[in-house]
Amino acid sequence: MLHTEILQLSIGDVIPERRFNARAHQGETSLLGKPVRFRVTEAAVRALSESRSRILAQLELYFSCLVRKQIRFCELTGDAPQQTEMARVLPDLYVSFSAVSTQQCRIADVNGKPPVEALPVKQPGLFVPDWVKIDCKAGKWAGEYGFERTT
Amino acid sequence: MTTNTETTSADMDQWLSSKLDELLPAKLQKIEEAKTPSMAIIATKGTLDWAYPPFILASTSAALGWDTSIFFTFYGLLLLKKEIPAEVSPLGNPAMPMKMPFGPKWFQDFNWPMPNLLMAGVPGFEKVATGLMKKTFKSKGVATVEELRELCLEAEVKMVACQMTVDVFGFDQSEFIPEVTDYVGATYFLPVAKDADICLFI
Numbered sequence: 001m002l003h004t005e006i007l008q009l010s011i012g013d014v015i016p017e018r019r020f021n022a023r024a025h026q027g028e029t030s031l032l033g034k035p036v037r038f039r040v041t042e043a044a045v046r047a048l049s050e051s052r053s054r055i056l057a058q059l060e061l062y063f064s065c066l067v068r069k070q071i072r073f074c075e076l077t078g079d080a081p082q083q084t085e086m087a088r089v090l091p092d093l094y095v096s097f098s099a100v101s102t103q104q105c106r107i108a109d110v111n112g113k114p115p116v117e118a119l120p121v122k123q124p125g126l127f128v129p130d131w132v133k134i135d136c137k138a139g140k141w142a143g144e145y146g147f148e149r150t151t
Numbered sequence: 152m153t154t155n156t157e158t159t160s161a162d163m164d165q166w167l168s169s170k171l172d173e174l175l176p177a178k179l180q181k182i183e184e185a186k187t188p189s190m191a192i193i194a195t196k197g198t199l200d201w202a203y204p205p206f207i208l209a210s211t212s213a214a215l216g217w218d219t220s221i222f223f224t225f226y227g228l229l230l231l232k233k234e235i236p237a238e239v240s241p242l243g244n245p246a247m248p249m250k251m252p253f254g255p256k257w258f259q260d261f262n263w264p265m266p267n268l269l270m271a272g273v274p275g276f277e278k279v280a281t282g283l284m285k286k287t288f289k290s291k292g293v294a295t296v297e298e299l300r301e302l303c304l305e306a307e308v309k310m311v312a313c314q315m316t317v318d319v320f321g322f323d324q325s326e327f328i329p330e331v332t333d334y335v336g337a338t339y340f341l342p343v344a345k346d347a348d349i350c351l352f353i
Contacts (some may be wrong), residue, residue, distance in 0.1 A: 011292035063211045066203065067302070069296045099214055122216030126305045147294075147301040 004056060004074040011070045013142040015041065015133040031097055032125040038089045040134045046092065047136040053077060054092045057134060059145055061099045061127055063119055069129075073141040089134075091103040097128050191220040191340070191347035197226035199237040199281055199296065205230070205353050206299035212349075213306035220341040220347075221303075224313035227353075228320065231312055232329040235296055238281040304330050311335050 020026075025040040053112060054076040062068040076094065086094045102120040121127065129145040136142070190212045194205040205221055212219045223231050230237065232338045288295070294302070303310070312327065314334040324334065333339070 012290040065212060067207055067299060068292045069294055071293050119214055121214045127302060147298045
């Protein structure tokens with residue numbers, strides 16, 4: 001049985017370029033059928049290897065009065081994830097994507113667990129980002145993602 | 152004989168009428184449920200604050216699987232430029248908040264009592280206001296206008312431009328993103344708006 005425990009929510013974090021040194025991880029992984037470029041800082045790679053648990057970064061595209069990008073970091077415990085909607089970036093780092101919505105538009109609801117609900121997106125793969133950056137600083141997970149023109 | 156035929160015909164009509172009353176609502180509901188909803192937006196403004204609504208609504212609508220079209224006309228055409236030059240203007244916009252996106256909380260919460268006339272008259276204020284708005288949005292994780300446009304394009308939102316405005320404003324089609332579906336006139340878009348479930352003028 002797979003369990004998730006929310007560690008933190010990353011909103012508006014910017015990972016400075018200097019955090020990506022030569023030992024940072026860079027790679028491309030398919031998420032919901034779309035190739036996504038991943039960059040994981042050395043600090044995050046080290047934190048993963050030192051941790052005894054697996055980390056899931058849930059990329060959430062939050063549709064409200066504005067469209068917000070947020071990443072919910074969770075600790076995965078129990079059996080190894082089997083879900084096809086999760087992509088494995090590193091041995092202990094998984095990523096998933098979902099479009100979410102809420103009845104409330106309070107932007108202050110950033111800590112803990114904002115009341116989000118899945119948006120019935122017809123083709124979620126269309127909204128999967130092009131790139132993702134993940135960092136871990138002073139024990140706190142942070143990340144950002146974005147979209148680029150593909151044509 | 153005639154009376155019998157009329158009676159049969161009346162009975163038939165009554166039977167048909169009651170049958171339709173019985174079956175039609177369910178049939179119409181089934182047709183309505185199978186229909187893909189649609190939204191048509193007319194985007195007419197090119198400032199940064201007004202650039203968000205058409206792209207937010209269009210991307211949300213497309214996420215729900217609706218057929219979505221945006222008709223860009225007048226200043227809205229600037230939102231189709233390869234590099235979106237949108238800035239926020241304090242001129243004639245007394246509702247514009249003057250909150251700082253950085254510093255301690257008391258500093259961020261402070262309401263700067265700056266008269267609109269002064270804000271609008273200070274050279275370079277538009278650049279400052281634009282920078283502050285972009286920084287505020289970035290720190291809250293809000294997707295940029297460019298990203299929202301990208302989402303719309305990925306989700307196959309149809310973006311059409313007003314050819315007449317392109318000509319009048321002296322633009323060239325090469326200045327716009329290649330994904331512009333077509334350069335048309337109002338006579339093309341009005342039937343699209345007529346058939347849409349939701350039509351918005353922004």
